[in-house]
Amino acid sequence: MEAIYDVEVTTGSMTHAGTFDNIFITLIGTQGVSERAKLDSYGRDFKTGMKVKYKVITRFTLANLLLIRLEKDNLMFLPENDWFCSLVNVRTPEKDVIHFPCYRWMAEGEVIELREAKGLYTYLLFKNYDIIWWFCYYNLLIIEYVQLHWMDDDFFGYQLLNGSNPMMLRRCTELPLNFAVTNGMVQPFLESGTSLTLEMKQGNIFLCDYKRLADLPTQFINGKQQYVAAPLCLLYKNQVGKLLPIAIQLQQQASEDNPVFLPSDSEYDWQLAKLCVRNADCLEHQASFYLRTHLAETFTVSLMRNLPAAHPIHKLLVPHTRYTLQINTLIRNRLLGPVGAVTQSTSIGDEGMTNLIKKALSDLTYSSLCLPEDISDRGLQSIPNFFYRDDGLRLWSFINDFVRSMVEFYYQSDSDVQQDTELQDWIKEIFIHGFLEQSSTGESDDIALVIKCVTMVIFTVSAQHSALRAGQFDYGSWFPNAPGSLKQPPPTSKGSSDKNTLLDILPDMNTSAYLVSVFWLLSKPSSDLVPLGQYPEDYFCQMAPQKKIRDFQAELSFFSESINDRNKGLQVPYTYMCPDNISNSVSI
Known part of the structure; x- marks a missing residue:
């Protein structure tokens, strides 16, 4: 005895989801398989966003539907165009409605087998999506704040928590052996009556270690040799909750030509050291x-x-x-x-x-x-x-x-x-x-x-x-806040930096604009x-x-x-x- 299956096919709503090609369906149940049937109605069947209903007639009931098979063939001389099938619903002769979600593209000659939505097994054929870019979008409030405060110590610490790279900071319970900072160096930047050792025990000292940048090769840009630091940066959380840098060593190995820079150094020495850290953070990010x-x-x-x-x-x-x-x-x-x-x-x-x-x-x-x-x-x-x-x-x-x-x-x-x-x-x-x-x-x-x-x-x-x-x-x-390159080597001494030193170490304008x-x-x-x-x-x-x-x-x-x-x-x-x-x- 003939059995009639009502099939509803939904084409995706994204651009170019429809197709002129021929689509065929086969129903597979526990008691048999239908003949391969072409899905065809009056007019165009598979337009973008369209739902179209069809009837698939079998010589006998297939009992419980296990899966459906979809096939796609090119229509005569027309150029190939892929089809995005969203969903196929099948109403059985027993009046059950079974959902077969697809949500994928089909190319010419492709075959997809789908199981019921609540099942556990089926096959997947993957199709690339096109990428669509958007117009410029940014937060002007933050950009202006960065431009005004990028040299401030508290904003330097804030960025390590909530900037684009919050992954480098960690609590410091013991100074690395290769970090030449001492208690006496940083004592002036701690609260009175405390020490570096005590603050580490209390969980108020933090470290950013950019050791992975050590010994990396550098390149020439615009015919000029470029440089990179591999700094260690020590930070202190003060009593009002601000995270402040208190010591920076620009290379991994302690030596006479690798001094520890401090907030008490000259303005340009300290800013230069922080700029080198920002370069390292940009690369690590x-x-x-x-x-x-x-x-x-x-x-x-x-x-x-x-x-x-x-x-x-x-x-x-x-x-x-x-x-x-x-x-x-x-x-x-x-x-x-x-x-x-x-x-x-x-x-x-x-x-x-x-x-x-x-x-x-x-x-x-x-x-x-x-x-x-x-x-x-x-x-x-x-x-x-x-x-x-x-x-x-x-x-x-x-x-x-x-x-x-x-x-x-x-x-x-x-x-x-x-x-x-x-x-x-x-x-x-x-x-x-x-x-x-x-x-x-x-x-x-x-x-x-x-x-x-x-x-x-x-x-x-x-x-x-x-x-x-x-x-x-x-x-x-604001590229001085995240320079991708250094045009001069990191400083090896203190006391010789000025405004021109800061400008000279920054990458060329075209390089910065590119990044x-x-x-x-x-x-x-x-x-x-x-x-x-x-x-x-x-x-x-x-x-x-x-x-x-x-x-x-x-x-x-x-x-x-x-x-x-x-x-x-x-x-x-x-x-x-x-x-x-x-x-x-x-x-x-």
């Missing part, structure tokens, strides 16, 4: 930014290779992979490498940047990507006015609660996790190729570890990426920004996961409001961890 957040490529590729599209973890994470592979390809081709904009405008060039990223990778650990552990490991739990930490920990908590609710909905016990070989392969491949097997075996044999891993992935590609990306133009457009243009480009939000927690594609069709998503969105919305209220009372607002400004994925 570039390596940290690309490594710590664009490591998302590892998560993405492993996701595509190991987790089928109907797997709940795949559906949870795939919105957070949007544009990742395309952005990383552009970075490798246009920003890094021998002719990259970043490497051409920084003192260490391609070879030096490559070596710096290698050094940073050798220091990268799984725990350093988990914000609560990173903050604890660096001893920064109690330092005041640390908005990166405060907002980041709140976001981590929101994401973690959301992930826990979703994972526990699909995994009722640790044995469910252990028996999911695809999940184990996904995690293991991340650790093998992302961490080079140096941080963990890559096994997650209980629900708690899976929740932590998924939380880390979502936080890294969204909140962490925003924190390290969005402030580059705000803090770097500032990169900061401008990377700081812009995407023209089609999808904020954190927003999921335009309905990968989850069950009511429970949909409610968990709505609850997550409500928490993020309330948090955005609280950040906006707080920022009204700040001289320098911190907006980089506001959910409204955070992209769901690594994108610009």
